[in-house]
Amino acid sequence: MPRFRLDIEYDGGPYAGWQRQAGQHSVQAAIEQALEKFCGEAVTLRGAGRTDAGVHATGQVAHIDLMKDWRPDTVRDAVNAHLQQAGERVAVLAASVVTEDFDARFSARARHYVYRIANRRAPPALDKGKVWWVPKRLDAEAMDAAAKQLLGRHDFTTFRSAQCQANSPLRTLDRLDVMRSGDTIEVFASARSFLHNQVRSMVGSLKKVGEGAWTSADLKAALDARDRAACGQVAPPDGLFLVSVNY
Amino acid sequence: MPRFRLDIEYDGGPYAGWQRQAGQHSVQAAIEQALEKFCGEAVTLRGAGRTDAGVHATGQVAHIDLMKDWRPDTVRDAVNAHLQQAGERVAVLAASVVTEDFDARFSARARHYVYRIANRRAPPALDKGKVWWVPKRLDAEAMDAAAKQLLGRHDFTTFRSAQCQANSPLRTLDRLDVMRSGDTIEVFASARSFLHNQVRSMVGSLKKVGEGAWTSADLKAALDARDRAACGQVAPPDGLFLVSVNY
Incomplete structure (x- = not known):
C-alpha cells in the first residue's frame, strides 16, 4: 500500500477543527469523504497539527495509505475536484509518494x-x-x-x-x-x-x-x-x- | 455644510457593485444607510470608482456633505458600528474634512x-x-x-x-x-x-x-x-x- 503525503490549505471558518468528530463537520472528514469518492476506499487521514475550530492552514500536512499506485497529481486533482463539488473550503496543494516510515504527525521536526x-x-x-x-x-x-x-x-x-x-x-x-x-x-x-x-x-x-x-x-x-x-x-x-x- | 472624505474598504462578493440600484444591495447603499442611522439625514455618497458586482476595494474614496461639524473620527467609528451591526462587509478606514471643491469622482487624478x-x-x-x-x-x-x-x-x-x-x-x-x-x-x-x-x-x-x-x-x-x-x-x-x- 503506497503512502501519500498531502499538503493542504483550508479556511477554518466553516469547520469544527481539523479532527473528525461525530455530528460535526471537520477538515479531516471533508478530505476523507473526497478521497472515498475518488478511490472507493474508506480511509483515515493523519494530520501534523490538530487545528481548532476556526483556525486556518496554508501548509497543513497529512498522510494516507491507499490501495493503488495512483499518480500523485491524479490524487491531488481528483480530491480537489470532489472538494470543490462539495463546496468545501479545503484544497490539496500537493500530493507526493513517501516511504512507510513517514508519519505526518510523529515525523514532524x-x-x-x-x-x-x-x-x-x-x-x-x-x-x-x-x-x-x-x-x-x-x-x-x-x-x-x-x-x-x-x-x-x-x-x-x-x-x-x-x-x-x-x-x-x-x-x-x-x-x-x-x-x-x-x-x-x-x-x-x-x-x-x-x-x-x-x-x-x-x-x-x-x-x-x-x-x-x-x-x-x-x-x-x-x-x-x-x-x-x-x-x-x-x-x-x-x-x-x-x-x-x-x- | 461640511464635506467629508471617506476612505473605504469592502469585500465586493455580497454586493451588486458600488452603485445604488433599485432592488439590489450595493456598497453605496450600505454606507448611506449606516450614515442615515448615525446622523438622521438622508445622504448621497459619491465614490471615485463605480466598481462592478464582486469587485473589491482596499482604498475606495467617497465624499459626502453632512449638516453638522462632526469630528471625523466620530463619523468613521459611528458608521463602522452601524455597518458591523448590519453585518455588512464594508468598513470606513478613515474620515477627514475636505474643502467644498473636493469631489471624490471628478477631482481624482x-x-x-x-x-x-x-x-x-x-x-x-x-x-x-x-x-x-x-x-x-x-x-x-x-x-x-x-x-x-x-x-x-x-x-x-x-x-x-x-x-x-x-x-x-x-x-x-x-x-x-x-x-x-x-x-x-x-x-x-x-x-x-x-x-x-x-x-x-x-x-x-x-x-x-x-x-x-x-x-x-x-x-x-x-x-x-x-x-x-x-x-x-x-x-x-x-x-x-x-x-x-x-x-
Missing part, C-alpha cells in the same frame, strides 16, 4: 504558525474571520521583546488549554517574533510541537503587553506561575494559520 | 487597481472569491512585456464593456505591470480614469498571452481593432481590487 492581528480603528471588511481585530494601538516592539522570554524549554502550563491531552507541559519554543507592517501585526511561532491552545494563549498574553496592561516582567511571571489562571487571554482562532511543517 | 490571479493546480481555499483561479501555468514575463503596448493614450474600445457610458473611448493608461510572486500573479493598472470593464478586459486578454494562445502582436492587433469583439476574455470580478485614488 518543526511546526510553524503565524498569528495575524488587524491593529486599526476600522473593523476588517476584506479579512473578516482571518484576523484578530484589535482597535487599540499595540506596541509591537514591546511585544517582541517580551516574547523572547518564552523562547527555549519551559513548562507551558500557563499557556495550555485545560482540555490539553499531552502527557507533559514541557515544550521547546524555537521562535516567537512579533512584527508590525502598517496596520498588521504578525506573530511567528515555531516549535517541534505545541500544547493545545498554546499559540493563541501566548498571543493573547502578548496583546496585554502590547496595550500596556502587562509589563514584560508580568509575562515572565505568568510563565513562571505554571498556572492556567495566570494566562492573560486566549486570542480568537480567526487570526491563526498553520503555515508549514518540517520533516 | 489617478486610480490604481490590482488584479490577482492564483496560478496553480489547486483551487483557492483561503482566497476563494478574492482571486481568479487559473490552473494552467502562465508566462508572467510574456504578459508583462505585451502589456507595455497598451501604455499611453489609446482608443480602448476593444477593452470596453458594451454598457460603458463614457462619452469617449480614449483613455491614457499610465501603468500596466504584471508580476509573479510564487503562485500569485498580480497585474497593476493605473490611469486617471478607466472605461467600464477596462481592467478586467485587459487582464483577460493578457491571460491569453500568458497561456500562449495569443502572441504579443495579437494583443496589439486587438487594441488596434477598436472592436469589442476582438477582446480576448473578460476576467471575473473576484480578482479585482480598487487599491487607491490620488487627488
